[in-house]
Amino acid sequence: MEVVAISAMYDVNLTKSYFQSQSxxxxxxxxxxxxxxxxxxxxTGAEDLVRITRNGEEGRRWTYGELFKESVDLAHALASRFEKGSHIVIWAQRLGPERAKRMLFTGDKINGVEAENIGLVLKSVPKVRLNAEVELLAQKMATLFDGISRHSPEGIAFKExxxxxxxxxxxGERDNGTFDWTNNQPI
Structure with a gap:
């Protein structure tokens, strides 16, 4: 397998986050x-990946063969659950790799309280209080002093x-994430 390092091939002084394609x-x-x-x-048997735990200790290890097999298993699981071209999000960072893998492979569902506890949702309320909670949140949002959001740097950039x-x-740019409102420029 050949690995090419572009930085070794070209002497460039970049002034933009753009590098013209090279023929x-x-x-x-x-x-x-x-x-x-x-x-x-x-x-196949050579070590490829070592998981480092939150406290800095070495955790699980994968060989190239094991990582490839798990990648294929994941690809098949995704292909069996989603149509080609579907947009999906994997919350492995938020859930942790073990819980994310279990949810993906088993289809296990979690309730609202569990989703709140692991940070997937902001707040979980019983069904009987849902409408009241939504109304309360909508009221708070509707009465937010307009200047708080309108006069923020991002609000000014949006207006411009x-x-x-x-x-x-x-x-559309806001909803599709194609504009950087902090730097006031397209992404």
Missing amino acids: DINVMDLSIGDVLKETAAHL RVEKVSWKQAV
């Missing part, structure tokens, strides 16, 4: 999965963007 290098048509499969075939492009486009 003088051989670009291999490989996915991350292809590279892992090829590497696992050559180094609306004036420049249109309300519809600015809302």
Whole structure:
């Protein structure tokens, strides 16, 4: 397997977060999965990954073969549950790898209290109080002093963007995450 380091091939002084495509290098048509499969075939028993626990100790270890097998298992599980082109989010960072894997492979559901405890939802309320809680939150949001949000740097950037492009486009950029409101520029 050939690994190419662009920084060793070109002497560049970047002034933007953009690097023009280069036509003088051989670009291999490989996915991350292809590279892992090829590497696992050559180094099946070699250690590939070591999990470091929160307290800094070494945890579980994977060989290239084990990591490839688990990657294939995960790919099959995802493909069996979602249509091609679906947008999915894996909350492994928030759930922890063990809980995320269990939920993915078993389809186990959790209740609202559990979701609140692990940070997936902000607040869990009994069904009989849900409408009252929603109304209370809506009332708080509706009576928020407009200047608090409107005069923040992000609020000012949004107002300027609306004036420049249109309300519809600015809302679309906000909802799709294609505009950096802190730096007031497209992403």
